[in-house]
Amino acid sequence: MNIILLGPPGAGKGTQARRLVDERGMIQLSTGDMLRDARNSGTEMGNRVAGIMDRGELVTDEIVIGLIEEKLEGDTGGGLIFDGFPRTLAQADALEALLSRKGTGLDVVIEMRVDDETLVARIIARSTCAACGEVYNDLTRPVPDDGRCAKCGGMQFTRRADDNEESLKTRLLAYYKQTSPLIGYYHCKEKLRVVDGLGEIADVAASISEAMSKTP
Numbered sequence: 001m002n003i004i005l006l007g008p009p010g011a012g013k014g015t016q017a018r019r020l021v022d023e024r025g026m027i028q029l030s031t032g033d034m035l036r037d038a039r040n041s042g043t044e045m046g047n048r049v050a051g052i053m054d055r056g057e058l059v060t061d062e063i064v065i066g067l068i069e070e071k072l073e074g075d076t077g078g079g080l081i082f083d084g085f086p087r088t089l090a091q092a093d094a095l096e097a098l099l100s101r102k103g104t105g106l107d108v109v110i111e112m113r114v115d116d117e118t119l120v121a122r123i124i125a126r127s128t129c130a131a132c133g134e135v136y137n138d139l140t141r142p143v144p145d146d147g148r149c150a151k152c153g154g155m156q157f158t159r160r161a162d163d164n165e166e167s168l169k170t171r172l173l174a175y176y177k178q179t180s181p182l183i184g185y186y187h188c189k190e191k192l193r194v195v196d197g198l199g200e201i202a203d204v205a206a207s208i209s210e211a212m213s214k215t216p
Contacts, residue, residue: 001212002079002080002099002105002107003079003212004081004106004186005017005208006109006111006112006179006183006186007114007197008116008119008176008179009171010119010122010168011112011114011198012112012201012204013083013112014030015201016201016204016205016208017081017083019201019205020081020208024078025077025078026080027071027077027081028083029071030083030084031064034071035064035067038050038067039053045063048063061088061090064091065091065098068085069098069102079107086182087182088179088182089181092185092186106191107191108211108212109182110194110212111193112195112196112197112204113194113196114197114198115198118198119172120168121139122140122198123168124163125139126159126163127143127157127159128159128160129151129152129154130154131149131152131156132149132152134149134151140200141201193211195207
């Protein structure tokens, strides 16, 4: 099964994608991770990506689609999770064309819907284990009392520099301008399912699982 997790920054797409990877053997295709991996790969495509990023330029849709195509050449496990891509209608068309060429397609697009004010309050309170990337939140999932990461035992925790109210509102505006048209796009294709992105992690996961089970 191939799915897209759609939602604004901080909606929990990465957290839910990792659960699907662990529970279903799916492969998470995160644009940021793919670009970082490509940059360090030493391949021809990786060298192109490194050059573009070093010059401070934006990586083109063509290159991102190329990276996804490379991933499709390998074992796709229990299916693909597109996290952070597509972001625009042009990217959505390009992804559909690529999947069609590969004899596959999207099964469902899951919009993780959130309330902006609640989302901002939640993100400002989050921190990440510097060793393993496990995410904590002062409000909903604080760092354990012993100061150690529950996953790896690390004791260093960081907060993203842009996890502040002003930066978040800017990122949300960019999302609604560029990416929200995809909601109508996939609704018209009868692929869209909506879940509450601000519930407890396990509850959101259950809603996503239910949405996936209703795929024709």
